[in-house]
Amino acid sequence: MDKSIRILAIESSCDETAAAVVVNGRQVLSNIISSQIETHKKFGGVVPEVASRKHIEAVNTVVQQALEEASMNLNDIDAIAVTYGPGLVGALLVGIQYAKGLAYGSKKPLIGINHIEGHISANFIQHKDLKPPFMCLVVSGGHTFIVYVKDFGKFEVIGETRDDAAGEAYDKVARSLGLGYPGGPKIDILSKEGNKDAIKFPKANFHDGSLDFSFSGVKSSVLNYLNKMEMKNEKVNKADVAASFQKAVVEVLTDNALKACKIKGVDKIAIAGGVASNSELRRNLIEKGSKEGIEVLFPDPILCTDNAAMIGSAGYFEFMKGIKSELDLNARPNLKLGER
Ligand code: KG4
Numbered sequence: 201m202d203k204s205i206r207i208l209a210i211e212s213s214c215d216e217t218a219a220a221v222v223v224n225g226r227q228v229l230s231n232i233i234s235s236q237i238e239t240h241k242k243f244g245g246v247v248p249e250v251a252s253r254k255h256i257e258a259v260n261t262v263v264q265q266a267l268e269e270a271s272m273n274l275n276d277i278d279a280i281a282v283t284y285g286p287g288l289v290g291a292l293l294v295g296i297q298y299a300k301g302l303a304y305g306s307k308k309p310l311i312g313i314n315h316i317e318g319h320i321s322a323n324f325i326q327h328k329d330l331k332p333p334f335m336c337l338v339v340s341g342g343h344t345f346i347v348y349v350k351d352f353g354k355f356e357v358i359g360e361t362r363d364d365a366a367g368e369a370y371d372k373v374a375r376s377l378g379l380g381y382p383g384g385p386k387i388d389i390l391s392k393e394g395n396k397d398a399i400k401f402p403k404a405n406f407h408d409g410s411l412d413f414s415f416s417g418v419k420s421s422v423l424n425y426l427n428k429m430e431m432k433n434e435k436v437n438k439a440d441v442a443a444s445f446q447k448a449v450v451e452v453l454t455d456n457a458l459k460a461c462k463i464k465g466v467d468k469i470a471i472a473g474g475v476a477s478n479s480e481l482r483r484n485l486i487e488k489g490s491k492e493g494i495e496v497l498f499p500d501p502i503l504c505t506d507n508a509a510m511i512g513s514a515g516y517f518e519f520m521k522g523i524k525s526e527l528d529l530n531a532r533p534n535l536k537l538g539e540r
Pocket residue numbers: 214339340341342343366367368370371382383384385388473474475476477478479504505506
């Protein structure tokens with residue numbers, strides 16, 4: 201009964217080819233990430249076709265490194281977990297096909313994992329005693345959700361973006377400021393030198409009582425501001441723009457996430473996804489959360505951005521419930537949370 205369950209996990213949904221070995225969903229033996237950021241930088245964003253090709257080049261090496269670093273071979277592994285959605289279809293297929301080959305050859309179970317569930321699970325690695333129920337704010341380049349985690353693998357979406365994801369807005373604003381890709385970390389750093397009250401950018405709130413988000417308004421408003429300044433031949437203070445934009449985004453994320461905690465009566469909120477690395481989001485959430493008696497948890501930055509350890513953690517909890525996938529597992533680019 202006390203046998204350790206070792207999951208080999210593979211992630212290739214966007215621009216990181218990653219593999220990891222995770223024990224019992226919480227202990228990371230290896231976490232290898234091959235990032236394509238340098239390649240996509242030239243284009244100002246991820247080019248799907250290029251991403252697929254880069255995954256093909258990297259996947260074998262990354263998986264072998266993950267096993268080697270964990271001092272294991274396939275015989276030591278209990279199951280192979282792989283991200284099957286949401287994400288870029290061509291990118292997902294590379295990881296899935298590779299995982300299927302391994303599962304077939306080694307006769308080990310295959311488990312398809314939802315990428316968003318993986319992001320949430322990163323918190324189980326970081327916080328060894330964390331158990332549902334808790335609220336999770338998932339903020340990445342492709343997704344923005346407030347999720348009520350009722351139990352392991354059981355989710356209720358309380359709010360989501362109706363247009364751009366938070367990270368997408370960061371990346372687009374950074375691009376218009378000439379800061380390069382990915383823009384989130386650059387805006388985070390530059391904001392520290394700026395005045396967040398210098399420019400008033402709008403915070404979208406819906407009047408239907410929904411906790412949904414909208415970030416296209418604030419993004420357009422930054423672009424309009426920059427155009428106006430250019431037309432008037434006035435110098436733009438980039439740090440002020442970055443800090444003011446960040447304030448608009450972070451405040452609405454924080455306020456809605458804390459409202460969701462109150463509605464569901466939970467006193468714990470975890471954050472996940474690339475934007476969960478943001479220093480102002482962490483600071484603001486901790487400050488406001490503590491006033492309301494809500495504990496704020498977040499993973500180390502390496503577990504926030506795309507990685508396979510989080511997929512290995514989610515894979516363990518699915519494995520323990522007896523969930524496995526067949527060898528006809530396919531990519532599901534629009535896979536919803538909680539769906540199989
Ligand atoms: O989770 P992730 O690696 O990929 C997706 O699943 O989308 O998230 C990447 C996103 C990018 O938009 C990046 O700009 C953003 O996370 N990001 C940040 C920070 N670090 C990464 N955004 C704001 N502040 C940061 N420090």
